[in-house]
Amino acid sequence: VVVRRLPIYARALEHLAAASERVISSGRLGALVGVSADQIRKDLSYFGEFGRKGAGYRVDALAATIRGILGLDQERRLAVVGLGRLGRALAAYPGFVDRGFRVVALFDRDPAVVGQEIASLRVLPMESLGEVLAREGVTVGIVAVPAEQAQAVTDLLVASGVRALLNYAPITVATPPSVRVGDVDPVVALQSLAYYLKAGEPSEQAS
Amino acid sequence: VVVRRLPIYARALEHLAAASERVISSGRLGALVGVSADQIRKDLSYFGEFGRKGAGYRVDALAATIRGILGLDQERRLAVVGLGRLGRALAAYPGFVDRGFRVVALFDRDPAVVGQEIASLRVLPMESLGEVLAREGVTVGIVAVPAEQAQAVTDLLVASGVRALLNYAPITVATPPSVRVGDVDPVVALQSLAYYLKAGEPSEQAS
DNA sequence: GTCTGTGAAAACATTCACAGCG
DNA sequence: CGCTGTGAATGTTTTCACAGAC
Numbered sequence: 001v002v003v004r005r006l007p008i009y010a011r012a013l014e015h016l017a018a019a020s021e022r023v024i025s026s027g028r029l030g031a032l033v034g035v036s037a038d039q040i041r042k043d044l045s046y047f048g049e050f051g052r053k054g055a056g057y058r059v060d061a062l063a064a065t066i067r068g069i070l071g072l073d074q075e076r077r078l079a080v081v082g083l084g085r086l087g088r089a090l091a092a093y094p095g096f097v098d099r100g101f102r103v104v105a106l107f108d109r110d111p112a113v114v115g116q117e118i119a120s121l122r123v124l125p126m127e128s129l130g131e132v133l134a135r136e137g138v139t140v141g142i143v144a145v146p147a148e149q150a151q152a153v154t155d156l157l158v159a160s161g162v163r164a165l166l167n168y169a170p171i172t173v174a175t176p177p178s179v180r181v182g183d184v185d186p187v188v189a190l191q192s193l194a195y196y197l198k199a200g201e202p203s204e205q206a207s
Numbered sequence: 208v209v210v211r212r213l214p215i216y217a218r219a220l221e222h223l224a225a226a227s228e229r230v231i232s233s234g235r236l237g238a239l240v241g242v243s244a245d246q247i248r249k250d251l252s253y254f255g256e257f258g259r260k261g262a263g264y265r266v267d268a269l270a271a272t273i274r275g276i277l278g279l280d281q282e283r284r285l286a287v288v289g290l291g292r293l294g295r296a297l298a299a300y301p302g303f304v305d306r307g308f309r310v311v312a313l314f315d316r317d318p319a320v321v322g323q324e325i326a327s328l329r330v331l332p333m334e335s336l337g338e339v340l341a342r343e344g345v346t347v348g349i350v351a352v353p354a355e356q357a358q359a360v361t362d363l364l365v366a367s368g369v370r371a372l373l374n375y376a377p378i379t380v381a382t383p384p385s386v387r388v389g390d391v392d393p394v395v396a397l398q399s400l401a402y403y404l405k406a407g408e409p410s411e412q413a414s
Numbered sequence: 415g416t417c418t419g420t421g422a423a424a425a426c427a428t429t430c431a432c433a434g435c436g
Numbered sequence: 437c438g439c440t441g442t443g444a445a446t447g448t449t450t451t452c453a454c455a456g457a458c
Contacts, residue, residue, distance in 0.1 A: 001427070007398035008390075011377060015354075025439060033379045037439090038429060045441055053435040053440045070398050071405035078397075085299055089292035090393065095377055099394045100401065139404055140397065147222075164400035166393065170218060170302055172240045180403045182396040183215075186297065186373065187306045189389040190285075190347065191214035191277050193371035194307065196387045197346055198278035208449070232417060244417090245451060252419055260418045261458035 002043045006066050008033050009040070011099075013063035025056035072100035079105040079138045079162070081153050082145030083113050083123055086168055090142055092119040104136045109149070126156070133160040141165040143173070154181075209250045213273050215240050216247070218306075220270035232263035279307035286312040286345045286369070288360050289352030290320050290330055293375055297349055299326040311343045316356070333363070340367040348372040350380070361388075 012032045016024055026037040026044075033040075044050055044062075047069050051057045067073055078101050080091045091106055106123045108114055114125045124132060132138075141157040143150055143165055150169035157165055164180040167173055170188070175181055219239045223231055233244040233251075240247075251257055251269075254276050258264045274280055285308050287298045298313055313330045315321055321332045331339060339345075348364040350357055350372055357376035364372055371387040374380055377395070382388055 003402045004399045006402075007395040008379060010398070011392070011395065012379060015378065027439080034381070036429075039427090041440060042428080042442085049441070051440050054438050055436070056439065070402045072398060072401055076397070076401055076404065085296035089296040092292055093393070095394055096397075099377075099398070101394065101397055140400065163404055164397075166396055166400070170306075171222065172215060172219060174241070180400050182400050184391055184393065184396055185218070186300070186391065187302055187308065188214040188218065189373055189391055190283070190303075190308055190371075191217070191279060191306070192211045193347065193373065193387050193389050194279055194283055195210045195213070195277045197283065197370050234417080243451075246449090248418060249420085249450080256419070258418050259458070260456070261416050263417065 002046060003070070005033075005035065005039075005043060006070055008035075009043075010063055010066045010070070010072075013059050013066070014099075016059045017063060021059050023056045024059055024062075026051070029057070067100070074100075076101050076140050077104045077136055077138045078102065078140050078142060079107065079129075079133060079136075079157070080142045080144060081107045081126075081129070081157065082143065082149070083108045083116070083118060084144065084146075087142075087144035088118055090144060090168075091121065101140070105132050105138060107132075109145075129156055130160040133157075133162065139163050143167045143169055145169055147171040209253055210277070212240075212242065212246075212250060213277055215242075216250075217270055217273045217277070217279075220266050220273070223266045224270060228266050230263045231266055231269075233258070236264070274307070281307075283308050283347050284311045284343055284345045285309065285347045285349060286314065286336075286340060286343075286364070287349045287351060288314045288333075288336070288364065289350065289356070290315045290323070290325060291351065291353075294349075294351035295325055297351060297375075298328065308347070312339050312345060314339075316352075336363055337367040340364075340369065346370050350374045350376055352376060354378040 026040040030037045030040050050062055050065055080087050080103055083106055091103055096103060106118060106121050107126055107129050108123050109126045114123050116123045141162040143153050145153050147169050150171050151173050154173040154175060158175055158179050166182045166184060168184055170185045173181060233247040237244040237247050257269055257272055287294050287310055290313055298310055303310060313325060313328050314333055314336050315330050316333045321330050323330045348369040350360050352360050354376050357378050358380050361380040361382060365382055365386050373389045373391060375391055377392045380388060
């Protein structure tokens, strides 16, 4: 749970550092990321003591510490599978590289797409996936294929040694417990939001 | 919390319906979505009694019930702001419409992008946002602009009456509590996954 | 026998409240 | 004073376990 908040703290700290802020209190950081000051202090204390009482946290030191906790000191190498519109957008996304990730391989099963150059990488055929992932040291996969192919692609990535993957396909993929999956179907996100839209529009008022 | 799982159940149920399954037990559904059978029964019992003891749940009836709970019986109209690579991919995403959402307006601040046609919608200038959202009955916004513009775009959407938004920008946006935000920065998702990658590779073994 | 619905127990996460450092 | 670190209290979510419907 804490681990899902740390990247958000890190992101805010990087913005603060870019704005030349040197020190921040749990209260101000909390306001920035929408979390209580208590929460931030608890989260951080779970990993050690980083603050100065009476002053706050040093922005750059804390950012570095969080990156360390998350293992972002080491660059992670990504493969994107499926180069439809979404896959292309991800492959070319400039926001990965300065935050610890680098896309190093692209795969698609469509022969018309294989061979294209996207973000200065050539799209490779699925058959080469295992070999290329091993050679390039890819540890994280991004699944951006249609639902029907998502499980097969996942199995292939898992078999090739990927240990975490981000799944954009609208389906829950099965993996062994040693492989972590992040689900990011935009429709699922929207549908949970939709629940809150109901309040305040139907005939019935809240009591 | 439950509300974040319901869309996943709904998604699985739709796949089951497409495969002509008529009835499903909490156990099988749980296996499909990676959740315990207990959990599913608790989640559903929170909203009423939908199952038949000894048999399970009727797939189509349960799917309809969940759609009702989430308010997906009514189609929600979306606006996409920012038509870079990601915005274009989202604007043209075919997966929205059969799951309760329809993109009805596109906005960008770049005059070179305004006027382009994407997914048979014309990109409109930011200035027209308030008026168009009101006219089109848009209740949900998708923010797909760079971090620097995300807060300003959010404010504009909120001022125009949007009640929920999905934020792809790498920044935490502030909104009044009446507006729900879903955060979907891919890098944040990857960074939490990265934490688990550390296990099993550094020098130290777990004890 | 299979599978739901649900209280009771356990685990987990958040908030409170305060001692203590700078 | 302001702000951190943390035990204790509270609240929430998950799991357990079992009674009852089919």
